[in-house]
Amino acid sequence: MNTITPGQRGILDAEYPNWKNSELSAVEFMKKLELKKNTLTKTGTTRFVISDNPETIGTPTDPKWSVQFSGGFATLWHDYLNDRNSVNYRVFVWHLNTTGKTLKYGITIGNGSNSTSTPGTIQVSNLKHSIVTTGYFIPHGICTAKSLLGNTLDDATPANPSITAGNVGLVKEWTVPNGQLIGGVVEFTLKNVTSPTAPMTFRLRSCVSDTATADLRLNQTPVIAVRETHPRGSWNFADIQSTINFETGALNSYKFYSFANGTNDNLMKQSGSYDSENSYGDNKGLYGVKNKINITFKNTSTASRIIKVFLTSRVKPFGGACQWNNNPTVGVPKLEMTSSTQDAVQVVSFTLAAGATATYPLTTSTAGSLSGPGVVAIQTLAP
Template structure:
């Protein structure tokens, strides 16, 4: 994974503007999305309680399609006292056909520097610099194969982004019968292809309550913000007016990766449930903006990103250039200014209307929302 994108410099004196909330609309034609982040910390008790040496962290399938293109985001910390194995498997349920897993691209690291990996994976996704060069995987009928697997030492996290395509190599028009699983083995001797169990219980907090880290799968991996709930409508900023701001990944209005719309194995136990992905980890979020200059002079609009829900980090793409967003902090209560990064400046001629889109990817470990701030300079 290439992570050599420029990191934006922090600013500390931009105005603290209360943002308007975006709605979210799925981007048509984007990949199917699979997120595995619960249990985020894998503990020895997860294996003990499941009475098995291997556990399924999440699974997914679709019917009536002969080709499926996936994006996967996963984020798992080894909270046991010994090395574990974490990976992704594919099960071919066909009695006649061979399947192929191809175009495998990864932005994955085993690390104890979680925030650095969060920024790097987000930047590699936006910039298209995920690691390629992986061999295709042939999956014979009635078999399981490993797509990718990693050995993770205690106290280390394995996580990031992976994309791959599944197709029917025997009959390109025949529907796939398959299952994708994220699987963990309690030690490095485990053969992940020997496990086909149900999804494990969610992780728990210090009080024993289930955590709500995301897990699930949806038919889209990219989202467009919108001021409308049904069709994409850009946020309009009147050039020359006071600074204005719009909230991305705001957890309410644009939370469209919800548990009740996720795939769930209908045969699985009640506890094997999905959880929302309101932070849009692993997602490319398109931010459509419209700048209207009704003045009699050419103007320049500056676009900044600001943290709104806690410390934020990730990546942003403008003018086909991807930049890394360092950790920025939200404004203190009652503050008139806030920490920020400047993304780009856009020239808007007098009397003109300019449509402009940036793309954002929230890093693993980030707190959302993130606000897009526009001001005239």
């Protein structure tokens, strides 16, 4: 279904190259398309880490994706905290092995607590994940988005549930055959079980070894250099939310809302990441993030109206998952765009009484290998 008007389509075709070449800002681009812009805010206290650079782990001589192993190890990204007694983590992982051999990937925690002045044993608990090795990138990305929104990540047992002061523990590890992607989301909790108030001091590493038999706990290497343009970073929040206010319009008309445009929703910026000098890019695609929109519907007419809500891409294809109100989470296939058509999915259809107002949440998550949703289209129809 084409949810953008012919006039908007013409503007999109004409102005997209200017936006792509940075000759036109995202805000100006939205104004030309007559898309209403909402304001997003950070939510929750879960700490978020994205490890997506280098997206491809190549051989040391690969001209584009070379990865240099040191002592058989490479640290793809890291995080460091020294001010919390407990912390919930969500880590989004997306790395393709093209080294020609089987690797081992894992997440480790180095407990930097001192055994005398700042004692602390770190407990690892509540481990759940969607991480697998696969050659089916988009289907797995959609499955990960669905399991994240639907709270159906697989439960798992930490490799090292307890990490004493001065030691490195393993949260979980996977072997990664050549030509396979290691990707998905993993969540877990870290807590200082020695003291109910003392902060932990630790370093998290997203790391890989160049053999399938290495002990990742021996890795102490610094973060490797970035490759290409995929993001990596760490932030003190994992989810975002916003509001949309909709009033019914003429029958059969649409109203369009730009809620993910790389500008107002770009909250995970490189500049705000831990170790921003070595992080890379902004997580504009919101990979691994729950993006919640609270939509308030108001029927300003004197008769009941059918309201239909559609979700579609903005410039690049969206795919992933969405959840309307408390309904089951559903997967969203890759929504393509051409010069004359635009794919969309209908999220819901409901009747709103004359003069009535109702508020419902719509939550989305982006699949790895695709882009985030850009537009909510809301249509007014006669009952």
